[in-house]
Amino acid sequence: MPRLAPTDAPALACRGIERSFGGLKALKGVDLEVRPGEIFGLVGPNGSGKTTMVNVITGFYPPNAGRVALFGDDITGLAPHAITRRGIARTFQNLALFKGMSVLDNILVGRHIHMHPSVLGTLFYWVAAVREETAHRTVVEEIIEFMQLQEIRHEPVEVVPLGLQKRVELARALAAEPRVLILDEPMAGMNQEEKEYIARFILDARDERGVSVLVIEHHMDVVMAICDRVLVLNYGETIAAGPPAEAMASPKVIEAYLGHSAARRQLRAVS
Amino acid sequence: MFYRQAGIRYTSYPAERQLWPLGIERVLMGLILALALIAPALLSPLLLSSYLLPWVIWSIAALGLNLLMGGAGQIHLGYAAVMAIGAYSATHAARAGLPFELSLLVAGLASAVIGVIFGAAALRIRGLYLAIATLAMQYIVDFAIGHIPAISGGTQATVATPTPRILGIPVEGPVGGYYIALVVCIVVTLFMLNLRRTSFGRALAAIREKDYAAEILGISAFRYKLMAFWTSSFIGGVAGAILVFCYYRSVSPEQFHLETSVQLVAMVIVGGLGSVLGTFLGAALILLAPLALSALVASLASSGLPIGSDLRAHLPLVLYGALIVGFLIAEPLGLAKLYDNARKYLLVWPFRHARS
Numbered sequence: 001m002p003r004l005a006p007t008d009a010p011a012l013a014c015r016g017i018e019r020s021f022g023g024l025k026a027l028k029g030v031d032l033e034v035r036p037g038e039i040f041g042l043v044g045p046n047g048s049g050k051t052t053m054v055n056v057i058t059g060f061y062p063p064n065a066g067r068v069a070l071f072g073d074d075i076t077g078l079a080p081h082a083i084t085r086r087g088i089a090r091t092f093q094n095l096a097l098f099k100g101m102s103v104l105d106n107i108l109v110g111r112h113i114h115m116h117p118s119v120l121g122t123l124f125y126w127v128a129a130v131r132e133e134t135a136h137r138t139v140v141e142e143i144i145e146f147m148q149l150q151e152i153r154h155e156p157v158e159v160v161p162l163g164l165q166k167r168v169e170l171a172r173a174l175a176a177e178p179r180v181l182i183l184d185e186p187m188a189g190m191n192q193e194e195k196e197y198i199a200r201f202i203l204d205a206r207d208e209r210g211v212s213v214l215v216i217e218h219h220m221d222v223v224m225a226i227c228d229r230v231l232v233l234n235y236g237e238t239i240a241a242g243p244p245a246e247a248m249a250s251p252k253v254i255e256a257y258l259g260h261s262a263a264r265r266q267l268r269a270v271s
Numbered sequence: 272m273f274y275r276q277a278g279i280r281y282t283s284y285p286a287e288r289q290l291w292p293l294g295i296e297r298v299l300m301g302l303i304l305a306l307a308l309i310a311p312a313l314l315s316p317l318l319l320s321s322y323l324l325p326w327v328i329w330s331i332a333a334l335g336l337n338l339l340m341g342g343a344g345q346i347h348l349g350y351a352a353v354m355a356i357g358a359y360s361a362t363h364a365a366r367a368g369l370p371f372e373l374s375l376l377v378a379g380l381a382s383a384v385i386g387v388i389f390g391a392a393a394l395r396i397r398g399l400y401l402a403i404a405t406l407a408m409q410y411i412v413d414f415a416i417g418h419i420p421a422i423s424g425g426t427q428a429t430v431a432t433p434t435p436r437i438l439g440i441p442v443e444g445p446v447g448g449y450y451i452a453l454v455v456c457i458v459v460t461l462f463m464l465n466l467r468r469t470s471f472g473r474a475l476a477a478i479r480e481k482d483y484a485a486e487i488l489g490i491s492a493f494r495y496k497l498m499a500f501w502t503s504s505f506i507g508g509v510a511g512a513i514l515v516f517c518y519y520r521s522v523s524p525e526q527f528h529l530e531t532s533v534q535l536v537a538m539v540i541v542g543g544l545g546s547v548l549g550t551f552l553g554a555a556l557i558l559l560a561p562l563a564l565s566a567l568v569a570s571l572a573s574s575g576l577p578i579g580s581d582l583r584a585h586l587p588l589v590l591y592g593a594l595i596v597g598f599l600i601a602e603p604l605g606l607a608k609l610y611d612n613a614r615k616y617l618l619v620w621p622f623r624h625a626r627s
């Protein structure tokens with residue numbers, strides 16, 4: 001359960017994270033620190049280990065070495081559902097919504113850790129469960145309003161357009177009232193307008209709901225615009241870190257994205 | 272038509288989440304309940320005891336299986352074994368002098384405990400492999416019952432069930448048995464209906480659809496799969512006990528062989544995975560179809576077609592198979608979906624399209 005941490009503790013701190021799959025070293029000692037109230041970008045070319053890093057933090061792949069701490073509490077090696085209860089929520093690169101359920105029910109599942117599901121509660125719905133359901137429905141309706149999903153709340157989630165599905169998934173993650181929100185490519189496959197919407201929601205979530213955000217994103221314009229700091233990974237190693245403009249201008253990053261000669265041209269242009 | 276949604280405005284969340292939001296459907300449900308209550312007065316004893324009573328009892332069992340298959344997405348090919356455990360434990364408990372109500376509880380608990388042990392396999396395996404694991408349960412339970420005289424009463428033996436007593440009052444005859452089954456059926460039905468609007472049901476559905484996404488929302492797949500097996504097996508055990516106490520009035524191993532399991536899976540799939548109404552329709556179709564078929568075959572045979580007795584005995588199984596395959600191809604969501612299509616059509620009739 002959430003407990004008050006010293007205010008100077010980072011929201012999320014990863015130290016020396018290593019993880020391999022068979023002979024492949026996906027992460028080779030990565031350090032990462034998200035400060036409270038920060039929007040932190042995790043970028044890098046395809047296959048650089050970004051999603052693996054998120055899977056390590058959320059407990060899907062326990063690290064081979066290194067520690068993960070949430071507001072000073074060690075959460076290394078906990079099961080994903082236990083980590084969620086400590087206050088981390090995430091979305092997936094490829095949508096992971098529950099088909100056959102309405103948008104509303106999908107977001108209500110996000111309230112799971114705050115509810116008390118039971119067999120008897122289901123049987124005697126009218127005695128107690130109805131009050132709990134109503135209370136949490138009220139919270140969910142606030143999030144629906146915040147994310148502007150009122151029009152589609154009763155639609156089956158699979159008939160909703162992709163851009164809105166991404167928004168529903170973000171709403172479901174916010175419904176858990178996390179302290180740290182991890183977004184794995186929230187804007188993949190979106191047009192400019194949808195991207196701007198999501199960017200606005202991420203900023204609002206940070207400003208109004210006080211969550212710290214770790215975001216994986218390929219759209220550099222968005223990363224530059226909303227991230228306070230970034231970490232650039234390549235082949236499982238940190239190649240740059242810091243404010244986005246600085247980090248992205250680093251020769252190593254340009255080399256990783258565009259190759260040797262591009263990096264040399266860039267250096268010559270600067271000097 | 273008589274179905275209309277227009278003009279219905281809700282002023283509270285519970286009102287929006289009521290089981291039957293349309294007034295006409297509430298009236299319909301009240302009518303069905305009233306008919307079910309006065310059925311013994313309306314129907315001949317033969318109709319009651321050989322059609323309505325088994326329909327109610329098999330619906331309870333199929334609802335229990337649908338909780339697992341439709342609700343939590345875990346297949347179970349040994350559900351008859353779950354019912355057998357309930358049937359035998361209730362019979363022995365009642366014969367040892369336990370009141371009937373407590374015997375039902377014993378039946379549910381015994382089935383739930385053993386069902387969870389086999390269900391634990393579901394934590395590691397899924398799909399086809401889980402089907403085989405539950406099939407193994409069917410054979411192991413069959414074997415255990417047949418080879419332990421303390422349970423079965425000896426080889427090929429039939430154990431008579433005592434007359435059920437509710438609060439010490441003996442409940443005799445098909446009418447009494449019918450009311451016991453009806454009460455249990457109503458309770459299980461309400462539970463299944465509520466499943467859709469409570470966090471427990473949503474957690475099961477989340478496990479069914481995407482277990483990794485469920486995990487990240489704080490739903491322990493371990494815990495909820497076991498809870499699904501526990502609850503489903505509990506219902507199965509009670510259904511088994513009701514079946515032998517109120518319908519067969521004795522218990523023997525051949526009542527709960529693999530055919531029965533297949534029949535239950537057929538009820539759930541033909542009726543509609545995850546649908547309560549569908550389960551009732553599926554149970555009715557699977558119970559009635561073989562009767563209609565054998566009547567048809569009998570009339571064909573008497574008109575001179577050469578139909579052997581072997582074929583006649585196995586035709587129902589062929590029919591279950593054909594129904595399952597047919598529904599999986601043509602309408603995977605079963606009879607419930609057919610009903611839903613008709614309902615949606617009537618909601619907007621005479622127009623053709625509308626948001627439902």
